[in-house]
Amino acid sequence: MLMSDQLRVAIVGGTGYTGAELLRLLASHPQADVVAVTSRQEAGRPVAGVFPNLRGHYALSFVEPDMATLAEQADVVFFATPHGAAMDGVADLLRRDVRVIDLSADFRLRNVQVWEQWYGQPHTAKEFVAQAVYGLPELNRGAMADARLIACPGCYPTAVELALMPLLRAGCAQTKGIVADCKSGVSGGGRQTKLGMLFCETADSIAPYASAGHRHQPEIDQILSDMAGSPVDCLFQPHLVPQIRGIEASIYAPLLDSAIDLQSLYEQAYQDEPFVDVMPAGSHPQTRSVRGSNMARIAVARRGDTAVVYCVIDNLARGSSAQAIQGMNIMFGLDQALGLNAPALLP
């Protein structure tokens, strides 16, 4: 691709919240144009009819997903689908030399058996798992630049992994006994008509869920272990909080070296990262400070022999669509921050 060209982008599965977020963000991207958005259910309907915030920004209507057509139209295809869809489309696209950025879970786990166990279905594109690059820029920027297929991290894993990376890489936390207590806004549950996602079932209430284990657990296990260089045992517990966007992760990690200067460790680890903000000592990050933004904000404190790391992200932005666009920027040699620089919406 020539840098002077506009990137042609297609989105498969554009009626969910991550699709909507891709469309919102790409409307302001100076070097990318959305050329097609698919939806089986809404095919033929204007995109702006489903998402009224996009009126005036897109003239497109949803189309039926057809990989051959998309391959002709687009340089890169985002899958903003539930798990199970990307793995059916990836072969067609990669064969035709179209890049793929998968926001779903299909290519996040290297171990296909573990994937099949947690997702309860056969994996239909096993041969592509090895070439998928896990799209956490702070971890994999180099590989992402060369990738043809990026597997975007889950929303919770993004927060947990960014929070723990400096500690695990420095080898100063125990690899057992870590607790990641995470809280997510309701948009994490997707744009699905489930009883538990109704306003009257979620407003003015907080609750844990997935006490028996969540699908993001094996992803967290895999990446944290990569970071530490040995198996990491991190108890991940999600909660639903009555807000639209935002994940807050409070992570409790027993320290091996209680003399370590945590603040410096974190500041140095992320000093060159445009989308990780290590806040001053004593800070308490709020999810509203990242609403709509690709920024992750982190604060770190010590309580006795335990490091407490707080990380806030916007689950739809940094936890999914904005990070995916950062991945696209990296993949195509653009400035990684292109289209992602607007401050968060506060209040």
Added chain:
Amino acid sequence: MLMSDQLRVAIVGGTGYTGAELLRLLASHPQADVVAVTSRQEAGRPVAGVFPNLRGHYALSFVEPDMATLAEQADVVFFATPHGAAMDGVADLLRRDVRVIDLSADFRLRNVQVWEQWYGQPHTAKEFVAQAVYGLPELNRGAMADARLIACPGCYPTAVELALMPLLRAGCAQTKGIVADCKSGVSGGGRQTKLGMLFCETADSIAPYASAGHRHQPEIDQILSDMAGSPVDCLFQPHLVPQIRGIEASIYAPLLDSAIDLQSLYEQAYQDEPFVDVMPAGSHPQTRSVRGSNMARIAVARRGDTAVVYCVIDNLARGSSAQAIQGMNIMFGLDQALGLNAPALLP
């Protein structure tokens, strides 16, 4: 000013929500730079320490408000202050040939006596009232281009006036018996530590207020009468709803001519306006569709002999800071939409 230069912008009163919104929006404006932000209370503190969403976007700290200094630094000064502050600073600034955009109420009313009655204090800059241009672009774009002082409309008046302008200009509504039932998110009350603005006093509840009359009433009266060419009597009733941003105005106007095609009337009236969206017949605008955006969305329906007009805006954006930036763009001969094109944040 040469078009190739960056506009130098100062903000007086930068710790309220309209100040925060100016800072958020101007961070993405390609031809304006914020050079100073004042606050008596927070002088010396980094702007990004008060508004954590701005971390990484501004290195500025708040400074004491000093008009002489601002006049040297800036081409244009925004007043994001409570009423009563802009009128004390405007003379100094205009004399030094700095343009002023006042987001407060000081220069909205042509009749100074009416102003003094509603605001309960003497007006200290009466001589500037006549030259102030009311900054509703759809009404006054020409005059705004020549203005040295723009008086930005109030949040409620913006919604009510945009909703009624086509009807009043066409002369097809009665000028008596109009009702404007308006609902606003809590940010309309400002960033003030008042009991009635606490989360626990406002969440999960709706209530009317100002049953004896609201300060936006005389502003609405003045502008609607201008539009109609004769006195208009519009009963304006505000309500507080449990959300951060957003105004919805439902306006009930008895029709003189019940054969008029309301949909066409509105579509034609606003066909060239980038920031008014006349939605298809049968639409129900939602405030979330304009969250963070300068867009006003309007739908119109007929019920018997009454026109029902619905208008949604973001009270901090179109109802204040974004509209003020549109005013700045117009005033300085820039593309009026510069820096204001990002879609609303949804969900």
Added chain:
Amino acid sequence: MLMSDQLRVAIVGGTGYTGAELLRLLASHPQADVVAVTSRQEAGRPVAGVFPNLRGHYALSFVEPDMATLAEQADVVFFATPHGAAMDGVADLLRRDVRVIDLSADFRLRNVQVWEQWYGQPHTAKEFVAQAVYGLPELNRGAMADARLIACPGCYPTAVELALMPLLRAGCAQTKGIVADCKSGVSGGGRQTKLGMLFCETADSIAPYASAGHRHQPEIDQILSDMAGSPVDCLFQPHLVPQIRGIEASIYAPLLDSAIDLQSLYEQAYQDEPFVDVMPAGSHPQTRSVRGSNMARIAVARRGDTAVVYCVIDNLARGSSAQAIQGMNIMFGLDQALGLNAPALLP
């Protein structure tokens, strides 16, 4: 029924919010016992498994709806069903001398043709329409005491009718040009898995709906005309606000007699009513002040020649289930306030 006996209550359709509210309130009723709760979908499941707030209060499980069985078990049957269900069960129950209290719309309209037009289906129990008593206690207490079938008012009509009754009965408002701008919490939409009821589709946003007319319009028309003794034309416009419970109605009524003392009129009209609170002049009722309660709070103001009446109710309590229990109390000769005296939950 002997006053010393416990009333045996059955609820048809217990999995919606009005069913849940009946169960919640009846748990504290000293003279009523719930003996059966039906649900086709949840038959066999414990009631407290669906509504966790009821754990420890009910040992009952949902059963299939069977009118013959219910008639044996219960003295009175509440229908907390969507429209169309009560009319199929009422004949069986009344024939067996069981009283019926219908929270749905089936028997609210005297004109069956109008009913069929708005509800889009044939009415299957036309012969019972005439004997149904509209269950607004302030209007119909006497007839309710003798009723065998009570048709409970809709949530919006309850608020609008209570707000306008004194004015219309006194004949001091015009019967044309009244506007009722109403706002409802999301629970008014029921416990249904509809996209528009999701947290992420409703939170932090307000919107009008039903611009072409709402099913509560003919009910409002009928009752207001009864009150005035002549046809009343009231433009009713509902809005959805981001809160769980609560309706606020702001009503604008052009006055015939502008000398009338509105405050006295309302205070006298409701002086003996335990569940209407006429607030002091200048008050602004908040929905949170009636959360979970049968109380309606009303304030009245004058703006020129227009009376502005504000009325707040809890849509699930006064707008449905609590008012239905008040109806039961009246029907069975109990103290009408029995089980309904707990203050609203605030904050």
Added chain:
Amino acid sequence: MLMSDQLRVAIVGGTGYTGAELLRLLASHPQADVVAVTSRQEAGRPVAGVFPNLRGHYALSFVEPDMATLAEQADVVFFATPHGAAMDGVADLLRRDVRVIDLSADFRLRNVQVWEQWYGQPHTAKEFVAQAVYGLPELNRGAMADARLIACPGCYPTAVELALMPLLRAGCAQTKGIVADCKSGVSGGGRQTKLGMLFCETADSIAPYASAGHRHQPEIDQILSDMAGSPVDCLFQPHLVPQIRGIEASIYAPLLDSAIDLQSLYEQAYQDEPFVDVMPAGSHPQTRSVRGSNMARIAVARRGDTAVVYCVIDNLARGSSAQAIQGMNIMFGLDQALGLNAPALLP
């Protein structure tokens, strides 16, 4: 006191949320009458003028706090004050044989030095600390029955202590390495005009706070250590969530004995407790299931060698005022559940 008499209750500091909650709950208590409510700031104003939900329930006005007068009027005085007030009034009251129930922190800690350190002021009633009984019924019911002074538990400690009591008493958890990640609605911050409690500063956002330690930490330490019979180290981390009421505590406790049947342990521990609900295995308690209620709901899960205990309470009810009323009931030999049996408000 004779059981047939009504208890005469006074409330010191009735304008906060715990005062409002006492008033709400006591309005339905069959054997207690509120005879006086004090407030320095609102003296002379009707109670129902401050809390509109209480209109029609109380004719009282706030009075200046005067211990001698209260001692004549009341059998028991509740302090619903910030810390520092109860310790100044208790001597006067106890000397006159009036019982005291302190909802504040003044008498929670046995170690006065620790108290003075955390609260930053001298303790002025040290001689009463020893006789204060910590008012957690499940722990101290016997002593509460004989108490003259009850120190009600803090809101967070109530949740954490109930969650851990069975485990610590059974000796099957490690006493080091426990993490209590707690989330509270905004009402936990009180009815104070602080910037951080504004709707627009808290809505649609979650954040940790008190990373350097919270005043509830020493209370938790003290009581957990009592339960275990040896020092317990529990890292307590609070978070603010955008809802009015409710605390959710997720507690991670490393197990000593991984063969223990946690579900049975909890069910047996609380089988006779009317206000602890051990939910079925696999449950996820929601705060809305206890809104307005004295009930604590607990679920327990095992993740590897860690017990995960979830506990939800209403911070104003079980976390303060309702538990205080249960304490009063116990103290005066009444049925402990009197006035506390209404189900939670859901939805």
